Amino acid sequence: MPELPEVHAHAERLTTALAGAALDAFEPLSFTALKTYTPAPDAAVGRRMERVWRRGKHLLLEFPGEPPLTFVVHLMQGGRLRPDTSKSRKPKNGLARWRFDSGAALLLTEAGTEHRAGVWVVAGDPLVQPPLDHLGPEADAIDDCRMAELLAAHSMRLHTFLRDQRILAGIGRRLANEVCHRAKLSPFAATKKLDDVEAAAVVAAIRDTVDEGLSVEREHDEMTASADRPGAVHGRTGEPCRVCGDAIREIAYRDYTVNYCATCQTGGKVLADNTTSKFLK
Ligand SMILES: [Zn+2]
Numbered sequence: 001m002p003e004l005p006e007v008h009a010h011a012e013r014l015t016t017a018l019a020g021a022a023l024d025a026f027e028p029l030s031f032t033a034l035k036t037y038t039p040a041p042d043a044a045v046g047r048r049m050e051r052v053w054r055r056g057k058h059l060l061l062e063f064p065g066e067p068p069l070t071f072v073v074h075l076m077q078g079g080r081l082r083p084d085t086s087k088s089r090k091p092k093n094g095l096a097r098w099r100f101d102s103g104a105a106l107l108l109t110e111a112g113t114e115h116r117a118g119v120w121v122v123a124g125d126p127l128v129q130p131p132l133d134h135l136g137p138e139a140d141a142i143d144d145c146r147m148a149e150l151l152a153a154h155s156m157r158l159h160t161f162l163r164d165q166r167i168l169a170g171i172g173r174r175l176a177n178e179v180c181h182r183a184k185l186s187p188f189a190a191t192k193k194l195d196d197v198e199a200a201a202v203v204a205a206i207r208d209t210v211d212e213g214l215s216v217e218r219e220h221d222e223m224t225a226s227a228d229r230p231g232a233v234h235g236r237t238g239e240p241c242r243v244c245g246d247a248i249r250e251i252a253y254r255d256y257t258v259n260y261c262a263t264c265q266t267g268g269k270v271l272a273d274n275t276t277s278k279f280l281k
Helices: 004-018 144-153 158-165 172-183 197-219
Strands: 023-028 051-055 058-063 069-074 080-081 094-100 103-109 116-121 248-253 257-260
Touching: 004 051, 004 058, 004 080, 058 172, 080 116, 094 116, 144 197, 158 172, 158 197, 172 197, 172 257
Parallel strands: none
Antiparallel strands: 023 094, 051 058, 058 069, 069 116, 080 103, 094 103, 248 257
16 A cells, blocks of 8 residues: 655645646546535636645645645555556446546546545645544654653554554555554564664654655656565565565565564564464464
8 A cells, every 4th residue: 555655745846747637537447436516526626736744645636716725635445546548438446536627637447346545625724634634643744742741642563553544644564564664663672662772663664665665756757666665674575684584474464564684673583473374264
C-alpha cells in the first residue's frame, strides 16, 4: 500500500500536472467509488483545482470556493490516481474520472478484487469530518516529547502502534518494519515500556525513513511499485542485514509480513507470534 512518502510525492506530481485547471465533469465509473451523497460532486464543476494535497495516506483534490469543496481519495492497496490519456469509455478497473477544461483528465483505478479505494466529497474544512477526522497527527510531524506521551498512552506492540492511523497518520506495514529496524527496537516491543531515549529513536527513525522514501519517490514520474521502494528489512526475508549482516527474519501473517533483524532489534531473540501467525494452528 502506498504510504506517506509515496502519497506525498504523488500529490506534488498531480499538483504540478493539473493545478489551476477547472473541473468540467466528475464521472463515477463504479457504483462503489463514491462514498458520500452530499454535496454532489457536480457542485465542484466550473471550479479550479488549486492543488492536490495529502493527509495521512489520503489524497485531497482541493477546489476553493464558498464553501470549499474537496475530493478525498483513499487508494488503499491497489488504487491508483493517474492522468488519463486514453479516456476510454470503460477503462479497466476504473472507479472514477475527473475531466478538466484543459482537456486533461484524472482516472482513479483499483486493481484486485477488494474494492476498498474510494472518493469522498467534502464541503468546508475536510480535516474535521469523515473520512479524515479520526486521523492522528502526521507521523513525521511529531516531536520527541509528544511521541513519548503517545507511546505511554497506548498499550500495544510498537509495530501495531506505528500502523494505527488514529494514533499516527501515514505509516503502513512497510514503513513500520523500516522504522522499527532503524530505531533498533523490536516490532513486538511494548509501547508503554519504551523510555524517552527510545521514543526519540522512533521519531528520528520515522523522519529518516520518510525522507528516504520521499527522495526516491520524487525521482520517479509515477508512483513506484512496492519492490522499488527503499528499505533495509521490508520484503527482504533471508537477505543479509545491511547494518550487521545477520539474515533478515519474518513473522508471516495471513495478509502481511513483519520483517526484522534479530541482532539489531531483539538482542538475537527470534520472535514468534503464537496468536495469529499463519504457520501455527
Ligand atoms: Zn542487523
